[in-house]
Amino acid sequence: MLELLPPLNDHNLPWMDTIHPIVVHFVIAMALIGFVFDLIGVLWRRPALFEASFWNLLFATGAIFVVIIFGQVEAGLASPYGAARNILDIHTTIGWSLAGVLSLLTGWRYVLRSRDPEALPLSFLGAGALVSALIMVQVVLGDKLIWTYGLHTVKVVAATREGLI
């Protein structure tokens, strides 16, 4: 059965390079800018920004499920070592949690928008700030996996295959 799986390259991946960090652009950028637009929209009274924020949030919520699928596959093909094992566990847990949190936030926003698209309660802004903070923590953890521990980089994969790590 194993021979039916595609061969792995020097990144230990069946495709050219990691896809998770590419798709994750659309969660990080859209969710964070959604909060920034909400903040500016409230402070400067620009309802057009609320509409832009709603669509960004909706897109981020759709994208996070694709991000998780690739994240799980690529995490499974990584060989975390040392503290990277713990970091990957926490990154995975927060990642799945964020899917739920973003879905709830988008559902709440959908109701708010249906009632009055030109107003935004401060409670939603507060929730947006908390979720943005959680996303930033998640980004730092993901960054550590790549930039500190080098998971899926050619050098680390080669060292792992040679039994050096």
Added chain:
Amino acid sequence: MLVQAMALAYSPEATPIDQIAGELGPNGLPYALPIHPNLVHLTIGLFVIAIAFDVVGALYPLEKRVFRFLALPITRGGFHDVGWYNLLACCLVTFFTVASGFYEMLTAVPLPGVVSTFGLGSMTTMLWHGVGGVLLLTVITAMTVWRGFQRYLWRRDMGRQVQWLYLLVGLGMFALLGLHGTLGAQLAAEFGVHIAADQLLQAGADLHTALP
């Protein structure tokens, strides 16, 4: 003789990075995690979604029934709001993306002897990525000005807020961004630039003790 002299002129004994090497961490930076790749999330995400929503706004007559079926209240102007504000934010952020990119490229020490999937060496990859970054910033800025003229002057009273040519240029930029991003990814994953583990391995360190 002249060639030999020129070659010598371009072979300094110590590279400039040695002047600050003592202040840098194992990743070759004075801080733990690189800034440029994080700002790249914003540049790429905001640009792609800006153009995508302008495409959705432009094709609105075809989609009306779908959104009605989904019971999702929409306005064409709302899609174009995303197109405009996301591009404006992208333009502002990208100045910092490029600036941090240059700082981190000046402090980059790629792994020696590596040839990328594209068949390029590290210096060639960095040169293309650096020049390409400035080119992309120029195009993004020009497109933001262009988009602003369309929104506030030329097409202010029109349902479709953007010209077809604008969308075409935007879609062309997707290809350029993809290529450019791949060069950046190769600098990290293949050339080990600013990746602590890769640099430590190159220095002969044992990661079990160096990165516990």
